[in-house]
Amino acid sequence: xxxxxxxxxSIYIIREVYAEFxxxxxxxxxxxxxxxxxxxCRKAFFDRIxxxxxxxxxxxxxxxxxxxxxxxxxxWGFDLIIARNEEAMKADxxxxxxxxxxxxxxxxxxLMKCLDKHGFDALLLAIRRDEHGxxxxxxxxxxxxxxxxxxxxxxxLEMWDQYQAQGQRQTxxxxxxxxxxxxxxxxxWRELDIWxxxxxxxxxxxxxxxxxxxxxxxxxxxxxxxxxxxxxxAKTIEEIVEELRTTKIAERSGRAQDKEKTFMMQKLRxxxxx
Amino acid sequence: xxxNVVLVGHVDHGKSTLIGRLLYDSESIRDERVEEIQTLVEExxxxxxxxxxxxxxxxxxxxxxxxxxxxxxxxxKRNYYTITDVPGHKEFIKNMLTGASHADxxxxxxxxxxxxxxxxxxxxxxxxxxxxxxxxVVVNKMDAVDYxxxxxxxxxxxxxxxxxxxxxxxxxxxxxxVSAIEGDNIYRGSEEMNWYAGRTLIAALDGxxxxxxxxxxxxxxxxxxxVDGAREVVGRVESGIVRKGDDVIxxxxxxxSKIERIDVFEGELRAAAxxxxxxxxxxxxxxxxxxxxxxxxxxxxxxxxxxxxxxxDKKLKKGERIELRCGTAKVGCEIKEIMEKIDSETGAVMxxxxxxxxxxxAATIVFATEPLVVxxxxxxxxxxxxxxVKKGKSIGAGVVLNA
Numbered sequence: 001x002x003x004x005x006x007x008x009x010s011i012y013i014i015r016e017v018y019a020e021f022x023x024x025x026x027x028x029x030x031x032x033x034x035x036x037x038x039x040x041c042r043k044a045f046f047d048r049i050x051x052x053x054x055x056x057x058x059x060x061x062x063x064x065x066x067x068x069x070x071x072x073x074x075x076w077g078f079d080l081i082i083a084r085n086e087e088a089m090k091a092d093x094x095x096x097x098x099x100x101x102x103x104x105x106x107x108x109x110x111l112m113k114c115l116d117k118h119g120f121d122a123l124l125l126a127i128r129r130d131e132h133g134x135x136x137x138x139x140x141x142x143x144x145x146x147x148x149x150x151x152x153x154x155x156x157l158e159m160w161d162q163y164q165a166q167g168q169r170q171t172x173x174x175x176x177x178x179x180x181x182x183x184x185x186x187x188x189w190r191e192l193d194i195w196x197x198x199x200x201x202x203x204x205x206x207x208x209x210x211x212x213x214x215x216x217x218x219x220x221x222x223x224x225x226x227x228x229x230x231x232x233x234a235k236t237i238e239e240i241v242e243e244l245r246t247t248k249i250a251e252r253s254g255r256a257q258d259k260e261k262t263f264m265m266q267k268l269r270x271x272x273x274x
Numbered sequence: 275x276x277x278n279v280v281l282v283g284h285v286d287h288g289k290s291t292l293i294g295r296l297l298y299d300s301e302s303i304r305d306e307r308v309e310e311i312q313t314l315v316e317e318x319x320x321x322x323x324x325x326x327x328x329x330x331x332x333x334x335x336x337x338x339x340x341x342x343x344x345x346x347x348x349x350x351k352r353n354y355y356t357i358t359d360v361p362g363h364k365e366f367i368k369n370m371l372t373g374a375s376h377a378d379x380x381x382x383x384x385x386x387x388x389x390x391x392x393x394x395x396x397x398x399x400x401x402x403x404x405x406x407x408x409x410x411v412v413v414n415k416m417d418a419v420d421y422x423x424x425x426x427x428x429x430x431x432x433x434x435x436x437x438x439x440x441x442x443x444x445x446x447x448x449x450x451x452v453s454a455i456e457g458d459n460i461y462r463g464s465e466e467m468n469w470y471a472g473r474t475l476i477a478a479l480d481g482x483x484x485x486x487x488x489x490x491x492x493x494x495x496x497x498x499x500x501v502d503g504a505r506e507v508v509g510r511v512e513s514g515i516v517r518k519g520d521d522v523i524x525x526x527x528x529x530x531s532k533i534e535r536i537d538v539f540e541g542e543l544r545a546a547a548x549x550x551x552x553x554x555x556x557x558x559x560x561x562x563x564x565x566x567x568x569x570x571x572x573x574x575x576x577x578x579x580x581x582x583x584x585x586x587d588k589k590l591k592k593g594e595r596i597e598l599r600c601g602t603a604k605v606g607c608e609i610k611e612i613m614e615k616i617d618s619e620t621g622a623v624m625x626x627x628x629x630x631x632x633x634x635x636a637a638t639i640v641f642a643t644e645p646l647v648v649x650x651x652x653x654x655x656x657x658x659x660x661x662x663v664k665k666g667k668s669i670g671a672g673v674v675l676n677a
Contacts, residue, residue: 001276004549011551015496018600019562043539044508046501046553129345136344139372157586157668159366159375162599162661164668188356190347209301216345246306 003197005136007040012161013140013185014044017122018051021181024079024122025052027111030207031221035072036194037186038125039204042076054080054114054123054152055234058106059089060223068207083114095225106223112148115180122181130190131251141165142182174206191251192244199237203235211235220251276354277482280374282401283383284391285362288414292383292454293359294324294478299461300346303327324454330438343373352480362393367400368586369632374401378484379408382433382473385418386451389429390436396619398635400485402440403636403673404580405655409437410448410478417453421466426451447582448478489513489548489639492573492649492657493566494601495524499553506537506553507560509602512656516554517545518565524560525573526645531556548656563603564646565657572658573647576677580611583672584618584636587664591630597663598641601656604663611640638675648674 002007017024026041026049030033041049055069073080076179095102115123129136139155141163156164163249166181184196198204209218217240234240281289287347289416291573297303346360358377361372374380380401384394411433419425430449437444450459451470458464461475461569473481491514516522520533535555536543546552554566565573590596590609598607615625616636624635631637651658662670 001354005276008510008549008551012496015551016602017509019497044551045499046506051611104670130347133344136346155369155372155438155672157661158372159661159668159671160659162671164663165664188345227438 001188001202002192003193005198006186006193007189010037010040010185011044011087013163013183014124016161016163016165017124017183017185018045020163021122022124023051023118023120024124024183025063025118026052026124027126028053028055028069029126029221030055030061030069030072031126032194032198032206032210033128033186033189034126035206036189036197037124038072038078039201040185041124045136049076049078052081052118054081054083054111056107056110056114057082057084058110058223059084060095060106060180060225062209062221062224062227064209065221068205071204081114082274083110085113087108093224099226108148117129120180122183124183124185128189128191128194130188135187138182138184138187140184142184142185143179144182145179178212181189193243195237195241195244200243206237210240212239214252275483276356277484278356278358278376278378279378279381279479280358280360280379281381281383281402281407282360282370282374282393282397283362283569284385284388284397284580287362287383287385287388287391287394289362289383289456290359291324292381292412292414292452292460292475293357294327294452295457295460296328297348298324298350298369299457300350302346302475321409332505343369345373350476350480353482358569360397362397367396367584370397371400371404371584371586374404374406374669375398377401377404377406378411379478379479379482382408382409382411383410383414384429384433385415386413386425386429387415390432392619394433395436395621397638398437398440398442399585399618399621402442403584405651405673406484407442409442410475411437411523411565412452412459412475414449414452414454415523416451416458417456417468419459421451421453421464423467423469426470434488444494448472450475450478464560484577488573489654491516491522491568492654493518493522493554494603494657495560495562495564495566496602497562498560501537501553504535504537504555505670507556508551508553509566511548511550511552511656512601513548513654515545515547516552516569518543521569522556522566523569523572524556524564525647526566527560529556529558529560529564530569531558561655563601565601565603572647574677575645576643576648577645578640578642579627579677580613580638580640580675581660581672582616582636582638582675583660585631585633585662585668585670587667587669588633590662590670592628596669597661598643598646599663600646600660603646605644605646607662609639610642613638613640639672648677650674650677 093105127135137157143166179244212235217232218229234243283651303423343360345354413429434444452459461476492512494509496509523530537553543564571632594609614623615628615631617624618636649657656673661668
């Protein structure tokens, strides 16, 4: 798909969310993908993003990421919500006590609390199919129950951009239960597309950690203890595009939580991980 | 050029294996994924399978079948591809339709050992309904029949007979004998089958061209935004071209206006074409669900139409009221008449004027709706297809035969 088609499809999805849900929000991790998704939201709404932007703060993010977050929020003027699981942070939940547990407490549960507090019925997330086999199985609109469970064995029919938008659902016994829908506006983009788009657009802000320093750069950003850089000499956007055209190393190779156990990503996602 | 390809066929005829092989031979698999699969193979004490590149659910590995559809992107020798694998089991028809709905072309996979089976028939019936008629047929597992030409020819005529019965044009259709496990005739040719002089699968796909026919303007309204004092009617051009200054009409609202401005975030455009998501500035009020067309070729408003649909829920009864979605419109709708109940496996009419249809049945149905814009599927497919919704859940899909 060309960049224009990718962009058009994303804008269509973003506008569908805004039209179909009462109280949507977007998750922003300050990485290249969710920053691109934010830039697409600005395009969809002719500049001002009309819903809140959530950052899930584990307290373990890199210093540069916090600086970056505050600068962009100021420049683009959106409503920023910082979600933290204070209890877990006080209880000193740490990655070395188990990554599945740590990601679940500091990310998934922080998000749950934030959702409860604000009552969001749709969450935009910048995941992509080519990142991980499990993410490739996602729908564009993907319902989650109140316990955040992803019923991946019974995903909705999703044909011709007709998305199933649900903020609630009837059970067999006709009870109404509240759910929320995960929406994936850049599911169809590849890592290379993101960088080619950033190159074309020129004004999408990029965290300097993506660029090589002393022969290493970050290819995917997460929490400091669980994220490591890759060997690279790419110091500019152009050089990153060139590197990605030839590399055979996986994008999330520097992300420790994916790898602790087999099917770790599926287990994380079934529990509501992003 | 990007081509959307869907692989269809019966369970265990080798769709996932074939895609895994294509990805592997085109060097599209990252090293780490190969290592990951090696670990997995050891942990679960399995033999290496190319399908493991696609089947990433734990249950899929345990059950040795694909459960949900998956799309992957890779580059062939010429075209770029988004290739979609769908489950071959009846239980997962919903996932198969989801995967197939965006396809430009289809590859039908049939096992040389088993020949045409239940899902071979059902998938091809459903693809025909969805209007996907550009099909390549691969006869897989040729290694298991000693690469015998006679077996290939026998399966080929079986398939041809089936496809002819569904009104596919089979005269120029390409039939390729392959072995996904061994890699014959997929990315490279085959030494075992020198009796076959035709193209490999990748060569056939690389030969695909997608020609869009000239169509009239249809723009669907998603929403109306207030931007700096102007009202932006946002939506997507589904077909044709819209130009600044055009005289247009929005239906079912009935509003006529000139296109005063076409806006995107970056600024004003003079024209926009199919696929473009834009904002229109016009004189008057319209709403989500409206469709815009040229005054001389206006969108068709109906309150009743004949469609062909497939049901994925337990039951649908005559007289039942559900919701129907077409474009961005969502309207109430009554199942006024079920004309014919059709077997989605064979395409045969099972019953005329039945009272109800069941899961996996297809049917021709007269829908009575609130005023709605639809077009015949054969004329403007983008507005000639619809999804049926019950209690917020999508339960079926279909196309407009006559309106």
